[in-house]
Amino acid sequence: MSEPLILSVCGEPQLQAQFAEELTPLFSLFGWQTASSLAAAYECLSQASEAAPVALVLCEQQLEDGEGSLLLGSALVAQSGCQRVLWGRQQASDKLIEAVNRGSLDHVLLYPWAPGTLLQAVRQQLTDYVARQQDEPLRFAPLLDGQRLLRAQLDRQMAAYRQGFMDYTHYTDEALSAAVIRALYQFFEGNDETRACRRYSPNHVLTRQGERNEFLWFIAQGEVVLKKRDAEGQEWEVVRYQQGALVGGMSFVTGEPAFTTGVTLTAAEVIKLDKALFAKVMQAKSDLLPLFTHLLLRHFNRRLQNSIQTKMALQKTLASLEQAQAQLVEREKLAVLGQLVAGVAHELNNPVAAILRGADTLQAQLPGLLMEPMAEPWRALAASILQQAMQVTPLSTATVRQRAAQAEHYTGDRTQARQLVQMQLDDPALWQRQFAPLSAAARQTQLARLDDYYQMGNFLHNIHVCARRIADLVKGLKQYARQDNAVPQRVDLLEGLEDTLTIFENRLKQLTLERHYDETRPKVLCYPIALQQVWTNLIANALDAVAELGREGRIQVRSQVYDEAGAPWIRIEVEDNGHGIAPELQARIFELNFTTKRDGNFGLGIGLHVCQQIIAQHQGRIAVRSVPGRYTCMAVCLPVTPAELLPPAP
Known part of the structure; x- marks a missing residue:
């Protein structure tokens, strides 16, 4: 393939030679072609091809057969996608301004220009062209703006990776597995020093239940069975895997002990990878990462589907009242959990988007910031600004406005004063020491550079805040989803209550939430996860009630610690200003399958019944106070130390 061309259109051979001499450093990767008239230039452009495209047209404004701006604004130039640089002499400056206003060019030069000006301008324009048009922009990095071309290459690769990641969604499970295994065999062909590709006889153990698993197994041929040993030591067959399946994926990824024992049923060909070898493969074959990610997600999804199907089948066999009650509690919890997951997923969008925006900005700006030279004491001041922005919450708009008005008295510039305040540099002594001696232009440049450091620190601070927000949401959801320990614990009930409020925050921020907690906070002997289900149901019911309000x-x-019969008790109340509950219905709200929720609100009629069962298990009680049209208050009273605490439902 020929190199991209620089086309110089000029009617004076002497100037053409001068231009060629100044642009000589570029000719190792770019061709040079000249034309003395518009007609000749049109001819050159029409003969350009994909093999030798025109990257830049450097055109004189005043030619014998017309104006250069007409050439640069022509459809032929626009279709070629090249950069357009127009130059002219002082007497033609009005024509240059007119061309700029028409927007038909990328750069303008006024002849004569200072030495090096032409080369600098052409380099800048060629960098734009290469970043936009060339498939391998880094090839041009030694001659052009290497940092911009590196960013362009990274952006292009990331875009291709994102697109490629979703290209596998239309694959069947079999086709996806075959693609991964085929790629692995190609990687190890002639280079299998670790003996990753193996053949096993029947009854060979791959993973062993309860033991640490260091390997990921791809089944290329044969059949593998997974077995699970129960508490009595009886081993049961769980599932059989054939060609294309993954074995040990969950324990390999999480580092947890193997959940099942994997054994070959027939002679089997496998690809065995430990973590180091797996990382080596993924680094060497980047196209394998999206393939493997999709395969692993589908593998986990199939296991989840199988688990759900198995659980549903087991639920159908429940016969006793105790088993039926346990099933009822689980259904309610899963129903609410589904709503919580949807709300948390929605709430995660904002912090995730903020993190992505911050990361993209840091990726784009940080390399240039680090490479930019800066003398002392400015470097120390920049480092201080960056550190402070990472740790301190930005000032409010009112504070910035007030302090900027004060700083304007000694800066004389409102914009500079505002910049100083935002970076918290509005100290008159600092201004006199470091900024006042500078010229106006130098001062503005220095403030802009310091503001870049402030923005970087601010982005890092925002990323940290968003990450903590995500962690809090996940913690709250995990607290609700996990199972209770068989042994009761002493816990602060308000911590569990706050976790529940966190996972409902997406809905709570649409209304007013008031907390009134007793400063006395004794730890209560209880099953905290069971009680968390109570708080979840009560808050969910309150949210549904206020959702129907026109106000x-x-x-x-609220929480309150009080004495009852000489023993400490705690009362937790959740009150809403919703539509209330009619007196004739208040006595029935704890009945099984009874619900007061109206059309459009999800309700199985088992939530409050389950709450009553859990509170009774803790030797407490739950009551309702409600005035239709005004409010509903659910009050839970629990002994701090129950005399007898029943075990949680299985």
Whole structure:
């Protein structure tokens, strides 16, 4: 393939020679072609091909057969996608301004220009062209703006990776597995020093239940069975895997002990990878990462589907009242969990988007910031600004406005004063020491450079805040989803209550939430996860009630420690200002399958019944106070130390 061309259109051979001499450093990767008239230039452009495209047209404004701006604004130039640089003499400056206003060019030069100006301008324009048009921009990095071309290459690769990641969604499970195994065999062909590709006889153990698994197994041929040993030591067959399956994926990824024992049923060909070898393969074959990610997600999804199907089949065999009650509690919890997951997923969008925006900005700006030279004491000041922006919450708009007005008295510039305040550099002594001696232009440049450091620190601070937000949401959801320990624990009930409020935050931020907690906070002997289900149901019911309001919704959460029969008790109340419950219905709200929720709101009629069962298990009680059209208050009273605490439902 020929190199991209620089086409110089000029009617004076002497100037053409001068231009060629100044642009000589570029000719190792770019061709040079000249034309003395518009007609000749049109001819050159029409003969350009994909093999030798025109990258830049450097055109004189005043030619014998017309104006250069007409050439640069022509459809032929626009279709070629080249950069357009127009130059002219002082007497033609009005024509240059007119061309700029028409927007038909990329750069303008006024002849004569200072030495090096032409080379600098052409380099800049060729960098734009290469970053946009060339498949391998880094090939041109030694002659052009290497940093910009590196960013362009990274952006292009990331875009291709994102697109490639989703290209596998239309694959069948079999086709996806075959593609991964085929790629692995190609990688190890003639280079299998670790003996990753193996053949096993029947009854060979791959993973052993309860033991640490260091390997990921791809089944290329044969059949493998997974077995699970129960508490009595009886071993049961769980599932059989054939060609294309993964064995040990969950324990390999999480580092947890193997959940099952994997044994070959027939002679089997496998690809065995430990973590180091797996990382080596993924680094060497980047196209394998999206393939493997899709395969692993589908593998986990199939296991989840199989688990759900198995659980549903087992539920159908439940016969006793105790088993039926346990099933009822689980259904309610899963139903609410589904709503919580949807809300948390929605709430995660904002912090995730903020993190992505911050990361993209840091990726784009940080390399240039680090490579930019800066003398002392400015470097120390920049480092201080960066550190402070990472740790301190930005000032409010009112504070910035007030302090900027004060700083304007000694800066004389409102914009500079505002910049100083935002970076918290509005110290008159600092201004006199470091900024006042500078010229206006130098001062503005220095403030802009310091503001870049402030913005970087601010982005890092925002990323940290968003990451903590995500961690809090996940913690709250995990607290609700996990199972209770068989042994009761002493816990602060308000911590569990706050976890529940966190996972409902997406809905709570649409209304007013008031907390009134007793400063006395004794730890209560209880099953905390069971009680978390109570708080979840009560808050969910309150949210549904206020959602139907035509006025602003309000929820109050209160706690109070008091004595009852000489023993300490704690009362937790959740009150909403919703539509209330009619007196004739208040006595029935704890009945099984009874619900007061109206059309459009999800309700199985088992939530409050389950709450009553859990609270009774803790030797407490739950009561309702409600005035139709005004409010509903659910009050839970629990002994701090129950005399007898029943075990949690299985």
